[in-house]
Amino acid sequence: MVRKGFVCLLTALCLLLCACREKSVETDWTALQMTAAIAAEQEALGDAHWLRYGEEGFDQYLETVYQLSPELVKDGTIAAAGGAQASETAVLVLRDADSAREAREALEAYIDAREGDFTGYVPEEAALVADSRVEVIGRYAALLICADADKALETFQHCFDGTPPTGQTPDVGDSPTDNTTDPSVQGDAGGDYDHDAVLAAWRGGDASGLTGKNLAVLEKCKEVVGEVITGGMTPCEKELAIHDWMIDWAEYDPGELDNAWTAPNPDNDNPYGFFTGKVGICLGYTRTFQLFMDMLDIECLTVEGSAYSGTEDHAWNLVRLDGEWYAVDCTWDDPVYDYIPDEETLRWFGHLYFNVTSDFLRGSDHQWDGSAVPEAAGTKYAWKE
Secondary structure (H helix, E strand, O other): OHHHHHHHHHHHHHHHHHHHHHHOOOOOOOHHHHHHHHHHOOHHHOOOEEEEOOOOOHHHHHHHOOOOOHHHEEEEEEEEOOOOOOOEEEEEEEOOHHHHHHHHHHHHHHHHHHHHHHOOOOHHHHHHHHOOEEEEEOOEEEEEEOOOHHHHHHHHHHOOOOOOOOOOOOOOOOOOOOOOOOHHHOOOOOOOOOHHHHHHHHHHOOOOOOOHHHHHHHHHHHHHHHHHOOOOOOHHHHHHHHHHHHHHHOEEOHHHOOOOOOOOOOOOOOHHHHHHHOEEOHHHHHHHHHHHHHHOOOOEEEEEEEEOOOOEEEEEEEEEEOOEEEEEOOOOOOOOOOOOOOHHHHHHHOOOOOOEOHHHHHOOOEEOOOOOOOOOOOOOOOOOO
16 A cells, blocks of 8 residues: 555656646747747748737737737737638747646637638638647647648747757738728728618619719619620529629628738628629628619528528528529638639539528538528529539
8 A cells, every 4th residue: 555655646746747847848939930930831921910929919919819818928929821811820928837728728719710710711721720720838839720730830849849049030021000901992982881772773763862882882783784684584594693793703801801900891791892892791792692683573582690500690692483492602602712623613612502402501501590581492493504
């Protein structure tokens, strides 16, 4: 019994010593040097935006983006690709190992949220985020969202092997101070978008009551309908023509995917932003599609639900053709891909959510209140090459 008790005591002392050693791990590398070394090996971070400890906006980024108290951080550097790219790395020096564990939890939660941000909109980037990681060594925490997370982890660990930093502190450029976009894309025509007013003017043939954004929306609708709709088209052919024009015309607003450096278009949730800025979020796509369908007398509804296991707001449409309902998700039919191997694959991705069933949406990470809208069960007008 004495021998067994001695072994247990020895084991406990060893664990305690290991814990103390972990807490005392230090390095000659600064957070800036470590972040720069990691970013230098990741192509997507070649033109990254940089934010350093002590600079304006650093504490706000910790609080609002990472959900981490600045009081826990003694040094740090963040490098992010920005826009519709998810690549981001950060090295934070925390007060102590306990604070580092809090940072790990916050950064892991951030990774999960970022995957949701890109899911459906930029599939390649969502996959990149899913393969990312957080590493903690002593009181140092590293966020590694990049194409080669294994290489990034190796580089971060290298900073603790006793090898001193080489050369001078790298020149990472100036931190961004202006995150506004071109005012010509900012909805500077004045007033708020009014769906009913635009539709009434369309149906009545009288635009005299419209001004600003609403007048601009009506004029663009007239132009598009005149360009892609012909008299001999069936309702489904008209729907498809509008759908294809929309995904060719605009893209998901990269400002909604950027955490700090690209301002979203303030009208990205309505047709004005879709037409003038060529960007939209899911509501921008669905409200634009709804307007076109109403103008073409095709029965249509907008569904506001969620995606990514119910954690991200999302919206799409239902259309009624020959008495049956079909679901259309224009936003997810317009994903951002860096590379599509051929035109056939591009067309397939661009119609994956065109005239599908509710069951199909349920199986592809869409959630909604089924009692509030009709069930889409039609298959006759599903997209075919």
